[in-house]
Amino acid sequence: NKILTEVNKELPGKVAALVAEEIPKKNPPVLWQRALISSQLDLDRLDFLRRDSLFSGAEYGNFDWYRIIHTMQLTELTEDVQKIWMFWPDKTKYAIEEYLFSRFYMYQSVYFHHTTRVFEKILEKILKRGQWLVSQKSNTFENSVLPLVKPFLQEDKGPTLRQFLDLTDYVLLAQVSTWKNVDDGILSDLSTKFFASRAGGFKVACEFDYTRELPWVTEICPKENSAREYLQKNNLDPDYYLLKDKFDVKVYKPYVPQPETGQMSPENVVMISDDTEIHEICNILPRLRSIAKELRTERYY
Numbered sequence: 001n002k003i004l005t006e007v008n009k010e011l012p013g014k015v016a017a018l019v020a021e022e023i024p025k026k027n028p029p030v031l032w033q034r035a036l037i038s039s040q041l042d043l044d045r046l047d048f049l050r051r052d053s054l055f056s057g058a059e060y061g062n063f064d065w066y067r068i069i070h071t072m073q074l075t076e077l078t079e080d081v082q083k084i085w086m087f088w089p090d091k092t093k094y095a096i097e098e099y100l101f102s103r104f105y106m107y108q109s110v111y112f113h114h115t116t117r118v119f120e121k122i123l124e125k126i127l128k129r130g131q132w133l134v135s136q137k138s139n140t141f142e143n144s145v146l147p148l149v150k151p152f153l154q155e156d157k158g159p160t161l162r163q164f165l166d167l168t169d170y171v172l173l174a175q176v177s178t179w180k181n182v183d184d185g186i187l188s189d190l191s192t193k194f195f196a197s198r199a200g201g202f203k204v205a206c207e208f209d210y211t212r213e214l215p216w217v218t219e220i221c222p223k224e225n226s227a228r229e230y231l232q233k234n235n236l237d238p239d240y241y242l243l244k245d246k247f248d249v250k251v252y253k254p255y256v257p258q259p260e261t262g263q264m265s266p267e268n269v270v271m272i273s274d275d276t277e278i279h280e281i282c283n284i285l286p287r288l289r290s291i292a293k294e295l296r297t298e299r300y301y
Contacts, residue, residue, distance in 0.1 A: 032074055032086045039086075041068070041096065041270050049103060052110065060105035064095040075278065087271035087278050096270055097285050104291040118202045118301050121243040122194050126176060129187045129240060131155065144182050149175045186240050202243060202301040224300055243301035 004011040018037050036043055046065050053061020071092045074084050088096060110116065133141045134153040142150075148171045151159035159167070179191040193201060228238040270281040282288045 032084050035086050041086075041099070045103070046099075049099075049106060052106065053102075056110050058106060058110050060102050060109065063098040063102045065099070067092055067095040068099060073273075075273075085271060085278075087273050090272060090274050090284075093272050093281065093284055096272070096281060097288060100270075100281075100288060100291065112297070114204050114299070114301075117245050117299070118243060119194065121245055121301065122190060122202070123172070123176070125240050125243070126179065126187065126190045126194060127152065129184070129190065130179070133184055133187065140183065144178055146171060146175050146178070186237060190240065204299060204301055227300065245299045245301070246297070 004015060018034055035041075038044075046068065049061045049063075050065065051061075053059065068088070071088055072086055073089065075087055130145070130149075131153045134145065134150075135155060145153060148163070148166050151157075151163045152167065176191045176194050179187050180195070182188050182191070224242070227242055231238045231241050271278050272281050272284045273279075274284065
């Protein structure tokens with residue numbers, strides 16, 4: 001806020017409106033500004049894709065980002081000055097195609113990898129168990145909770161913004177490591193599994209994929225009942241040891257050119273110019289349609 005104010009007193013409010021997708025009555029942001037912050041091809045995606053590729057060791061995040069950034073252009077599709085769209089010239093289409101396929105491969109091989117997801121679900125179960133133990137008013141357990149974690153385990157009130165910002169990966173890792181030696185059997189076991197290799201012993205029981213046009217299947221996973229019975233026979237609580245995962249979040253999709261409303265905007269499409277007209281990139285490169293389907297996945301561990 002301080003740095004932005006030094007540039008312009010109204011700038012912090014404008015940036016906040018862009019992030020919150022709010023349109024102020026005075027000086028509303030134009031569409032291309034919002035698209036730079038949140039769209040199918042925004043600066044954040046360009047950054048984290050390359051960063052995550054580097055730190056994960058996956059080579060899929062290599063694409064011609066320099067050409068994408070330096071060839072971006074603006075056009076007025078209507079007389080409304082607020083509706084200026086971003087687009088790219090025809091020479092950039094293959095660089096963008098490379099970027100979209102890079103995102104697809106990173107999601108399939110890294111972000112949606114079953115090992116990545118299972119550790120995230122284990123952490124959710126650990127915090128769920130910790131929250132339940134806090135509600136039991138056990139002084140012995142509460143003494144094992146780190147001060148920075150305690151606000152997140154209280155059901156009556158949530159953490160403040162400052163407390164949220166203070167919660168780092170290192171704090172969570174230290175907390176879970178502490179809980180490996182706690183008296184509660186479930187929490188201790190889950191915390192131990194969290195630091196174990198091979199996804200803590202959890203395996204994929206079944207997995208479903210749906211297209212965008214189909215709703216979530218209401219029928220229970222064919223193997224879920226068997227998994228519950230198996231866990232109960234082995235004295236394991238299914239509420240904590242049966243992990244369910246669904247991928248149905250818009251930001252997870254590699255590229256979905258059409259939202260459910262059917263309205264195209266700079267936030268959900270990538271536009272390419274062929275020197276005469278501007279087209280959505282799938283109409284220029286039809287092979288991109290193979291990754292543009294909005295798939296939904298339901299997975300049980």
